[in-house]
Amino acid sequence: xxxxxxxxxxxxxxxxxxxxxxxxxxxxxxxxxxxxxxxxxxxxxxxxxxxxxxxxxxxxxxxxxxxxxxxxxxxxxxxxxxxxxxxxxxxxxxxxxxxxxxxxxxxxxxxxxxxxxxxxxxxxxxxxxxxxxxxxxxxxxxxxxxxxxxxxxxxxxxxxxxxxxxxxxxxxxxxxxxxxxxxxxxxxxxxxxxxxxxxxxxxxxxxxxxxxxxxxxxxxxxxxxxxxxxxxxxxxxxxxxxxxxxxxxxxxxxxxxxxxxxxxxxxxxxxxxxxxxxxxxxxxxxxxxxxxxxxxxxxxxxxxxxxxxxxxxxxxxxxxxxxxxxxxxxxxxxxxxxxxxxxxxxxxxxxxxxxxxxxxxxxxxxxxxxxxxxxxxx
Numbered sequence: 179x180x181x182x183x184x185x186x187x188x189x190x191x192x193x194x195x196x197x198x199x200x201x202x203x204x205x206x207x208x209x210x211x212x213x214x215x216x217x218x219x220x221x222x223x224x225x226x227x228x229x230x231x232x233x234x235x236x237x238x239x240x241x242x243x244x245x246x247x248x249x250x251x252x253x254x255x256x257x258x259x260x261x262x263x264x265x266x267x268x269x270x271x272x273x274x275x276x277x278x279x280x281x282x283x284x285x286x287x288x289x290x291x292x293x294x295x296x297x298x299x300x301x302x303x304x305x306x307x308x309x310x311x312x313x314x315x316x317x318x319x320x321x322x323x324x325x326x327x328x329x330x331x332x333x334x335x336x337x338x339x340x341x342x343x344x345x346x347x348x349x350x351x352x353x354x355x356x357x358x359x360x361x362x363x364x365x366x367x368x369x370x371x372x373x374x375x376x377x378x379x380x381x382x383x384x385x386x387x388x389x390x391x392x393x394x395x396x397x398x399x400x401x402x403x404x405x406x407x408x409x410x411x412x413x414x415x416x417x418x419x420x421x422x423x424x425x426x427x428x429x430x431x432x433x434x435x436x437x438x439x440x441x442x443x444x445x446x447x448x449x450x451x452x453x454x455x456x457x458x459x460x461x462x463x464x465x466x467x468x469x470x471x472x473x474x475x476x477x478x479x480x481x482x483x484x485x486x487x488x489x490x491x492x493x494x495x496x497x498x499x500x501x502x503x504x505x506x507x508x509x510x511x512x513x514x515x516x517x518x519x520x521x522x523x524x525x526x527x528x529x530x531x532x533x534x535x536x537x538x539x540x541x542x543x544x545x546x547x548x549x550x551x552x553x554x555x556x
Contacts, residue, residue, distance in 0.1 A: 213508060215501050215536040218527055221481045225474040225519045231399020233419065233453060233465045235390030239359050242383035246376045247271045247353065249368055249386075256366050260357040266366075266387050267355040269374065271341070281337040288330035295319075295326040361391040364463055395453045395461055397429050397469050400439075400446040408473045409434055415451045420466040422459060429453045429469065474519050481524040486537050487517070498531070499538040510538050 250270035254260065299319050306316040365388045368374065377383030397417050401409065415429040435448040451469065455461060487496050496517050499510040515530030531537070 213510075214539045216483065216486070216539065217536055218480050218482045218531050218533050220478055220533075221524060222477040223475070223479065223481060223519050223521050223524060223526055224472050225521055227401065227405045227471050227473055229399035229401045229449060229469040229471060231397055231449075231467060231469065233395050233417070233461055233463070233467045234398055235361075235364070235392060235463050236394040236396045236452075238364065238388055238390040238463075239361070240385045241266060241355060241358060241387045241389065242377040242385055243269055243355055243374050244376055245269060245271060245353065247374060249370050249372045249374060250353075252366060252368075252370055254363060254366075254387075256363050258363050259361070260363060260389065261360045262357055264357045265354055266357055266363070267368075269353045269355065271353060277340050278337075281333070281340050285330070285333040285337050288326070288333040292323075292326040292330050295323040299323040355386050357387075357389055359389055359391075361389045364388045364390055390463060392461065392463065393455060395455060395463075396432075397451045397453055397467055398448070399467070399469055400441075400448055401471075403438055403445040403447060405471075405473060406434065406438075406447040406449075409449070409471065413471060416470040417451075417453055418468050418470070419461070420468075421462070422465070425456070425459055427453050427456065427459070427461075431471070476519060476526060479518070480527045480531065480533065482527055482531065482537055484520055484523060484525045485541060486539055487525065488540060499540060500531075501536040501538060 247269040249267055251268040253265050253267060260266070299322075302311060302316055302319050305311045306313070367385055367388075372384075374384035374386065375381055397415065409431060411431055411434065413431040415431055417427040417429050419425055419427070429451040431449060431451045433448075433450040438445040438447045440446075449469075453461070482498070486498055488498065489496055495514065497512055497514045500513045502509045502511050513530055513535070516528040518526030518528050520526065
């Protein structure tokens with residue numbers, strides 16, 4: 179009985195060894211890879227970079243009041259097109275009691291001074307007509323009377339300005355906020371009832387509205403310090419808008435910042451470019467945009483696909499493998515080359531290859547069977 183068990187165990191071990199050998203042979207048997215080849219060809223390469231930014235008006239004007247008060251009426255809405263002089267809003271003046279009392283007191287003092295000057299003027303005019311006083315003395319009295327009359331007018335005008343915001347309620351009154359330039363109203367950051375502060379030497383004042391000409395737009399973006407040195411004023415740009423698909427606008431670089439700003443560990447330089455608008459495309463202020471900039475361009479140069487490049491592990495210099503003999507023999511030799519600019523797809527060949535060379539595609543995919551389906555892995 180023991181012998182039978184022993185023979186069974188030996189048979190199981192032999193069968194197991196045979197199965198393992200067959201599995202090992204099958205799993206390690208790979209079909210031969212046939213590498214493809216391609217020849218260098220003549221083409222053009224553009225090395226580009228992309229600057230992110232936005233499209234904004236070239237000039238944006240903020241309209242501020244010349245007098246403090248409360249917004250009584252807003253006559254226009256955001257998006258309205260205006261001409262210089264168009265009425266945007268009206269301000270209701272809320273006078274300061276102390277200033278109002280002082281102005282009223284000044285008016286009263288001017289009236290008293292004028293009454294006194296008139297009495298002296300009338301009395302001396304009679305004497306002058308009789309030849310009692312000289313013309314010089316009479317002229318001095320007349321000058322005093324005229325000055326008192328003018329002072330009263332000035333005091334009354336100041337009082338009206340403090341109380342109502344204007345001396346006579348004319349169309350040019352400070353309470354009427356008007357557009358100073360032609361364009362489109364981009365924003366009205368106040369509403370009726372808001373209190374506003376006048377613009378003066380000590381305060382910028384409250385912005386009533388911002389106006390810009392949307393026909394004159396610029397691209398404002400930033401580029402990395404590694405690329406800013408390759409830019410030149412006048413370089414053409416291609417602007418693509420995030421909000422308008424399939425539209426590409428032409429622009430021309432007009433400004434490169436002399437100083438960079440560090441952002442998230444990288445130094446960025448501000449650039450600006452004049453955007454050429456299109457009649458069928460309405461550009462709104464603040465659209466996010468990308469500017470494609472050609473840093474370097476070469477025409478009619480010898481190139482190969484960048485994917486066929488290999489790099490030496492020690493020197494990190496590029497090389498390719500060249501087919502020797504017929505393609506069917508699949509024999510290759512190493513060839514060191516010198517490369518130029520690249521656009522990420524093709525790379526310029528400066529030396530080391532000719533148009534007749536056949537370059538090996540070393541990263542050929544290998545078919546592997548999975549069940550009844552055949553897939554490819556790198």
